[in-house]
Amino acid sequence: xxxxxxxxxTVTFDTAAGPLRAVxxxxxxxxxxxxxxxxGESGSGKSVSMLAVMGLLPWTATVKADRMAFxxxxxxxxxxxxxxxxxxxxxxxxxxxxxxxxxxxFTVGFQIEEALKQHMGLDRKARRKRAIELFAAVGIPDxxxxxxHYPHQMSGGQCQRVMIAIxxxxxxxxxxxxxPTTALDVTIQKQILDLLMQLQAEQGMGMIxxxxxxxxxxxxxxxxIVQYKGRKMEEAGVLSxxxxxxxxxxxxxxxxxxENATGDRLPTVSDFAFEDAPYxxxxx
Ligand SMILES: Nc1ncnc2c1ncn2[C@@H]1O[C@H](COP(=O)(O)OP(=O)(O)OP(=O)(O)O)[C@@H](O)[C@H]1O
Ligand SMILES: [Mg+2]
Numbered sequence: 001x002x003x004x005x006x007x008x009x010t011v012t013f014d015t016a017a018g019p020l021r022a023v024x025x026x027x028x029x030x031x032x033x034x035x036x037x038x039x040g041e042s043g044s045g046k047s048v049s050m051l052a053v054m055g056l057l058p059w060t061a062t063v064k065a066d067r068m069a070f071x072x073x074x075x076x077x078x079x080x081x082x083x084x085x086x087x088x089x090x091x092x093x094x095x096x097x098x099x100x101x102x103x104x105x106f107t108v109g110f111q112i113e114e115a116l117k118q119h120m121g122l123d124r125k126a127r128r129k130r131a132i133e134l135f136a137a138v139g140i141p142d143x144x145x146x147x148x149h150y151p152h153q154m155s156g157g158q159c160q161r162v163m164i165a166i167x168x169x170x171x172x173x174x175x176x177x178x179x180p181t182t183a184l185d186v187t188i189q190k191q192i193l194d195l196l197m198q199l200q201a202e203q204g205m206g207m208i209x210x211x212x213x214x215x216x217x218x219x220x221x222x223x224x225i226v227q228y229k230g231r232k233m234e235e236a237g238v239l240s241x242x243x244x245x246x247x248x249x250x251x252x253x254x255x256x257x258x259e260n261a262t263g264d265r266l267p268t269v270s271d272f273a274f275e276d277a278p279y280x281x282x283x284x
Pocket of ligand 1: 013015020022040041042043044045046047048049058060096212
């Protein structure tokens, strides 16, 4: 049984300019221990589709799906209370903007201990011990001391680590990482990616890695979904995607990698015409 299974997900926002279809019939599944990458340009609905899974979209969003199930259990029609019991514990998400997702009014220690209290039912002493362990695991120096810091007292990279620590605090079965390294400088990017992949392997987590970086895909993913304008353009194992990209949009993404550059200028995705090319179907 798949860890997460989504069939025909659509998300429509009610906007002043009329309805906006941000996600247009996405289907996907992730197994335990598997890393699924979702790639695609800005605005292609990557974050929105995952926020729909988490139940974190604003009320202006209408979410529909033929199926959205976690470990075989429907999660689309859960009551908010039932949903909270799963989301944040069994499914955790590292948000795209770490600093915006931490609460500026509380210390980072309070925020991670709150997650441990809500979902793990640990007492005060056990929470503190676990929080220190988690901060150490994500490479935050002087973890005990850091628990008393507020988000604004920490760098972007440190906040990102705090977010990761909170996300993995309750040993989630599925971790959704939304551009977990984009906000960071290159040396820290590599450290954070290595850390995530280490945790993923150790805990056998299923993982959805959202990125627009094909280099990150090559390093982390087992399988890849290429998304464009809210639709799935292509789905394939990471090797077949890189070796024989079927879809023009995928080829465009790949040729925008620096190592694939041929002329004196890096091509961008908009240099290619692919809008009318149909979905090519799933490959192994
Ligand atoms: N709250 C909202 N209200 C209206 N439209 C929204 C809202 N949130 C997102 N959108 C729109 O939905 C579409 C998909 O956005 P989404 O954030 O999922 O893109 P993305 O693929 O994650 O892009 P990026 O790579 O920049 O993170 C965009 O057109 C965006 O403007
Ligand atoms: Mg996004």
